[in-house]
Amino acid sequence: MAGAAQRCESGGGISFTFPTNISIPAGGVALVVPFDPGDAQSLAAFRARYNITNSTLQIFGPWSGKLGNRGDRVALERPLTPDLPGDPYSWVIVDEMIYGNQTPWPTNANGRSPSLHRTVANGCGNNSLIWFAGAPTPGQASTADRDGDGLPDAWMLQHFGHADAQAGDLSRAGDDPDGDGLTNLQEYLTGSDPHDAGSPLRFTSVAMSGSGPRLRFPVLAGRMTPDWQAT
Numbered sequence: 255m256a257g258a259a260q261r262c263e264s265g266g267g268i269s270f271t272f273p274t275n276i277s278i279p280a281g282g283v284a285l286v287v288p289f290d291p292g293d294a295q296s297l298a299a300f301r302a303r304y305n306i307t308n309s310t311l312q313i314f315g316p317w318s319g320k321l322g323n324r325g326d327r328v329a330l331e332r333p334l335t336p337d338l339p340g341d342p343y344s345w346v347i348v349d350e351m352i353y354g355n356q357t358p359w360p361t362n363a364n365g366r367s368p369s370l371h372r373t374v375a376n377g378c379g380n381n382s383l384i385w386f387a388g389a390p391t392p393g394q395a396s397t398a399d400r401d402g403d404g405l406p407d408a409w410m411l412q413h414f415g416h417a418d419a420q421a422g423d424l425s426r427a428g429d430d431p432d433g434d435g436l437t438n439l440q441e442y443l444t445g446s447d448p449h450d451a452g453s454p455l456r457f458t459s460v461a462m463s464g465s466g467p468r469l470r471f472p473v474l475a476g477r478m479t480p481d482w483q484a485t
């Protein structure tokens with residue numbers, strides 16, 4: 255939601271209708287929670303649990319229902335003005351994701367475990383390749399990278415247990431803790447596991463083209479090109 259105030263709905267296993275006349279600035283973040291954010295005690299406990307220090311963060315709730323562990327739909331919808339006054343509004347999908355708990359979706363975001371994080375805001379929400387499982391970071395964009403090393407905080411929390419790069423546990427962007435020849439930044443960009451040497455970059459084809467070899471490999475959408483050619 256960017257620009258003018260609008261009324262939106264999140265639907266699926268859970269549902270929440272935003273109040274009218276609210277706005278979220280372009281690139282901004284809002285949070286929808288399962289409890290009433292007007293309950294100061296619950297809100298304080300939630301902020302403390304997830305270390306949310308942004309006092310201006312807009313928090314809405316409560317949502318009703320529960321998201322399924324095996325799969326569900328989360329959609330952002332906006333009302334369409336009816337042709338005739340008095341007719342009911344219809345709802346238009348602005349963005350949508352229908353997730354699952356099996357490959358190609360991240361399988362370790364099942365139940366009380368890591369959350370699904372979106373790597374690019376403008377990719378198709380139903381594309382499993384733009385999501386990864388990481389520690390919950392409510393109120394932050396999934397791509398938040400507070401130390402600016404190219405590794406998102408959520409990815410760091412998931413794999414190293416902290417958001418900032420540290421030399422002691424080889425969590426810097428250029429480190430290679432599993433010794434598979436890929437740096438942590440390369441592991442992130444290619445969607446592999448920085449602590450599993452059996453999870454390196456894998457080429458899906460190697461062929462000769464006009465000026466040299468052409469290598470193809472799968473990547474997470476929005477992170478880098480899947481097609482490199484040596485020069």
Ligand SMILES: [Ca+2]
Nearest residue numbers: 399401403405
């Ligand atoms: Ca970082």
Ligand SMILES: [Ca+2]
Nearest residue numbers: 430432434436
């Ligand atoms: Ca590595």
Ligand SMILES: [Ca+2]
Nearest residue numbers: 447448450453
């Ligand atoms: Ca690896």
